[in-house]
Each structure stands twice: as structure tokens, then as C-alpha cells.
Amino acid sequence: MFDIKLLVKKLVGKKNIQRFRTMxxxxxxxxxxxxxxxxxxxxxxxxFTRNTFSKLECEITLRYHSIEKGFVHSPIRSGFGKQRVIELIELLKNGTIMEHFGSVQVQAAINxxxxxxxxxxxxxFDISDYYPEADYQFFKTMLISDFGTKKEHSKESxxxxxNADFKSFSTSRCSVRSFSGEKISKEIIREVITxxxxxxxxxxxxxxxxxxIENKILIDTILSIQxxxxSHTETLNQLIVLTCNRNYFYSIGERNQLYIDGGIYLMNLLYALHYYQIAACPCHWGMPVKADKQIRTLLSLKESEQVISLIAIGIPTETFATTLSPRRNYNENLNVID
Ligand SMILES: Cc1cc2nc3c(=O)[nH]c(=O)nc-3n(C[C@H](O)[C@H](O)[C@H](O)COP(=O)(O)O)c2cc1C
Known part of the structure; x- marks a missing residue:
């Protein structure tokens, strides 16, 4: 049978075909x-749209998490997060949200x-101009269980x-935003990275x-872009910038692989920090290209490098609080396909 592909290969040559494909x-x-x-x-x-429950869930989580962070502050500022509160009240009155009022994220927001x-x-402190009592009474009827406001810790606890079994170890890690200012030695950092x-x-x-990054001016500049x-940065004296290099990816299908490998590395790094008793808070770098260019210039990164995340690290203060950040029940995200 006549094979057109073979004929083209013979006429044009293998190398030229490859060149054509690449170009x-x-x-x-x-x-x-x-x-x-x-x-x-x-x-x-x-x-652009908020036409599904998942999108609304995303919107309420953004807002309740921000309010949650306000509770971790010491001292707590009266009237904090006013705009977030107004928006969250509005969102929670949405019928689609209330159909799912028993889900963990909606309950966390109501709480x-x-x-x-x-x-x-x-x-x-009077907040009736943006949070009427009637709304509070409504939310109170929707609240299934009391989550509290924050988790309180001593450095020791x-x-x-x-160094415990994985279940206890993983459950005990959480993001710490209260740093004493004391630096971690380079020796320990090398162990962490290993x-x-x-x-x-x-x-x-x-x-x-x-x-x-140990240069305080550089740390503050990067965090101001991010x-x-x-308000957690005054005593933050060490910042990790995690990147992935695009040079290591070779196919069209792998165009987003750097974020997967970067994410896996980030999690293991957070665990390594926790293992070495270093407080850490990952800080997102889901930023537009303008910010990418700024950080690339500040740190002289290669153009091929993509910042995946920042990680604030340090010795925590003697006592501190962390956000509740409750997790979904498995029945909200486990799907079994028989
Ligand atoms: C990729 C990533 C980016 C994050 N960015 C920020 C941030 O910019 N600021 C912040 O305070 N926390 C940030 N966090 C911390 C999350 O708020 C926190 O991981 C989440 O609430 C779960 O709580 P936990 O880490 O205490 O268990 C980030 C976490 C991740 C994984």
C-alpha cells in the first residue's frame, strides 16, 4: 500500500520534518x-461569574478567612474588616449558599x-450601621456547632x-504568623532543605x-508587592522564595507541570520546617506578570524561573494564635467511582 508519510519523510528528510514541527x-x-x-x-x-455553589463558596471563604485572621491579631481592633463583613453578610443571604448551610465552609463563615x-x-462597640442584630439572630439559627474564634498555642505545645507519628504530626502543623524576630541558623536551614x-x-x-532572603529591606519590598x-511582618527576618525552573519541562502537556512539582515541594518544605520546629506561613504568589517581573528583578532570577510561593519563617513568639481554618469533611470532597 502507498504510504504518503513515508514518501514525505524520504523526500524532505527526517531532520527537516523535525525542524518543521519545532518551528x-x-x-x-x-x-x-x-x-x-x-x-x-x-x-x-x-x-467573571458567580453562577455555581463552588464559586460562591470560594467568595465566602476568601472573606471569612480574612475576618478569621483579624481575630488572630493582638489586640483585636474594634470594627476590623468592616467591608469584608458587609460582603459576607450579603453573600450568606444568597439562596444557593443557604441550600448548603451544613457544609464546613458555610458553617465556618456563619460561625x-x-x-x-x-x-x-x-x-x-456599635456595629449596627453595617451588621444589624436581625442578621446576627438569623445566622445564629443557622449555626450548627461552635468553632470558637482561633487556636491558641504556646511555642512548646x-x-x-x-517528631510524632504522621497523623499527629500533620494535624499539628498550621500556618504561624507571629515571629519573635530570632533567626534560624544557616546550618538548620541546610538540614531543612535536605x-x-x-x-x-x-x-x-x-x-x-x-x-x-535575610535582607529586611528586600523582605519588606517583596511582601509589599505580595x-x-x-501587619505580621515587623518581626519577620527570614523569607523563603520557592521557584520552579521551566527548563525542566519538555512537552506541551507539561505546560503547567511546574505548579504541580512546585506545590508538592512546597508541602514537603512546610513539613520539613515543622519537623525542625520552625514556624512558617506560606504566602501566595498567584500574581500577575507585572509582579513576576518585579520579583525577578529584585532577586536576579532567571527568566525561566517561576515563583511558586513565598514562605515566611522564623522562631515563633512564646505564645501565639492561629486561624481556625476548619477542613472539609471527607464526604464533601471524596468521590468514589465504581
Ligand atoms: C499557596 C498558599 C498561599 C497562601 N497565602 C497566604 C497569604 O498570602 N497570607 C496568609 O496569611 N496566609 C496564606 N496562606 C496560608 C493559608 O491561609 C492557610 O494555609 C490555610 O488557611 C490553612 O490553614 P493552616 O495552614 O493553618 O492549616 C497560604 C497558604 C498556601 C498553601
């Missing part, structure tokens, strides 16, 4: 794939709003399970790189 076919396919990523993100993220009202009532390097990666390509650790 024209692959860039076109890469563009198509990124375009599909763009369409899916545009349609299904929460930027924090109840606690917010009760705290202001106890302090005699927080690290009690840092342990974090156990993270698996695609074909063991190990695309993750770690930068330890903006997610407000």
Missing part, C-alpha cells in the same frame, strides 16, 4: 492548549460572623508533635529552587 506545529499546538486553559479559566474561575457580632456586643528535597517530582527532574501578610 510551526508545536508552537501552534502550545498556543491552542494555552488558549483552552484561558477559556476554561475564564469560564470556570470566580473572576465567624456570629463571633464577630458577639465580640463587639461584649465590648459595647505547638511543636509537641513535630529533608524538603525528598519531595517527588516528575521523572525526578527536581525543578524546585529555594532562595533564603500584600497577603499585612
Amino acid at each position: 510551526f506545529i508545536y508552537p501552534m499546538k502550545l498556543k491552542q492548549n494555552y488558549l483552552m486553559d484561558y477559556h476554561l479559566y475564564k469560564k470556570h474561575s470566580t473572576i 465567624i460572623l456570629c463571633k464577630y457580632f458577639e465580640m463587639h456586643q461584649t465590648n459595647g 505547638f511543636f509537641l508533635f513535630s 529533608l524538603a528535597n525528598n519531595a517527588p517530582s516528575v521523572c525526578n527532574r527536581q525543578p524546585a529552587f529555594v532562595y533564603l 500584600g497577603g501578610l499585612k
